[in-house]
Amino acid sequence: MSQAERQFHGVRITESQNHAGSRSSAKAACSNCSLHELCLSGGLDEVDLEAVDQIVAQRRRIPKGEALFGVGEPFRSLYAVRFGLFKTEGLMPDGREQVTGFQMAGDLLGLDGISSDRHFCKAVALEDSEVCVMPFTEMESLSRAVPALQHNLHRVMSREMVQDRNLLVLLGSAQAAERLAAFLLNLSQRQAQRGYSASEFILRMTRDEIGSYLGLTPETVSRTFTKLQKNGLIEVAQKHIRIPDLAALRTLIGC
Amino acid sequence: MSQAERQFHGVRITESQNHAGSRSSAKAACSNCSLHELCLSGGLDEVDLEAVDQIVAQRRRIPKGEALFGVGEPFRSLYAVRFGLFKTEGLMPDGREQVTGFQMAGDLLGLDGISSDRHFCKAVALEDSEVCVMPFTEMESLSRAVPALQHNLHRVMSREMVQDRNLLVLLGSAQAAERLAAFLLNLSQRQAQRGYSASEFILRMTRDEIGSYLGLTPETVSRTFTKLQKNGLIEVAQKHIRIPDLAALRTLIGC
DNA sequence: CGGTGGGTTGAACGGCGTCAAACCTAGTGG
């Protein structure tokens, strides 16, 4: 367990991380970043990569539990998660909050702020995390010069929309077990993309947060976990999840 | 009633629409379009507007019930609704379909296709409609030359995400009456933006489609309508809706 | 070792889905 936990952190962050404080003036260097194929700089050549490096001039540390940005704050930059994990939450007019997504290394944060120059959601670090700060006006002007970057940006935004739509369909027409299965499979897949095990991982969010994300109460999440376990589809031990048969779990959501 | 229906069509489409067939070779002319402030060309100057006109070279008629594009079809263009109404639907792995949005005049369709060069949802006309066809590669290259257009595109994509998020929060944590109220208020607001009455309009989608969109069954939609009517919050007569007190309805969803 | 926050489990309730039947409306053809 602590084995998996350790494997989960460290690793794959190739650069030195020995800065104290929450700001780092070191160059971010997409060129060196092991995530850059997942991120905005994927498929760019040497020259263009360096231009992007210019823009991603700053990184920022966010300790566990702190917000990267909050609802209504002015929007200036996009953020790429370097390591760690975030949740984004929107809020209902009456004040209730709901988790709308979990962002891990390589994912982008802040895109929904473009529409009105204000952030529409809150982004909170679920563990000590670091992001690359990408000032958006500079991003836009560089993407005018570099078509590949421009297209990457569009692809990423579009991908975000597709994800939201998928979640939407899930919330609209699936029941508890299907939602949870889809959630686990989604995590599994993203782990795999990042070079980790697809069949075994640690949930770094609480049952509450999972429930909020899936439109369920924490009690239902817990009950459904044990139910899936009784059916032999997953093994749960607190935050540790194992999926012995991915295909079997997939059939539950109909694919 | 037929009074409202008539007001609802016609009007505000300033150009001549006398083309037969489903394709029109006439220039689309954003410059003349009464919607252009809502659409992609908002805020552009004369010169840039003409450049956009070059790209939006084609319009396409979609008769009621027909699909503009389907799931998995190759993505080439974005579409701006000129008049009429569309629904987009995604599908669950098991084949169930769910409505993910309704697009009216000035709204964009197809953005989710960018991420993988394939459409991820189906777009169906709910009444005889017309769209402007905007080839995406040309769109991208023009937006490299015209910063204002580029920013508009980004804003529109971001707006789309914000809408999806709002719906997400709604589906995740609101109950039937709140969902329906939010839906009606959203329609009301969009009508108002387009110059129509905010307090009285025609629902051009079926209860089934509304239910699918809100994650409810058509029966529940119907029941909830009559419940809201009994409470004096709305007046329903088939497809005709009147909201005597917008503020009152807003309090129901907590704002 | 006791405290605290998250997690699990149980029992009772209720909102919404399901199934079924009646109704209403628009469109069609006689």
Next chain:
DNA sequence: CCACTAGGTTTGACGCCGTTCAACCCACCG
């Protein structure tokens, strides 16, 4: 102009899934 039909809508009865409220448990940490 009316009868007939097909789709959509409404309404009712019933049952289930997930919520609610509460107690308990467990892991972690001072």
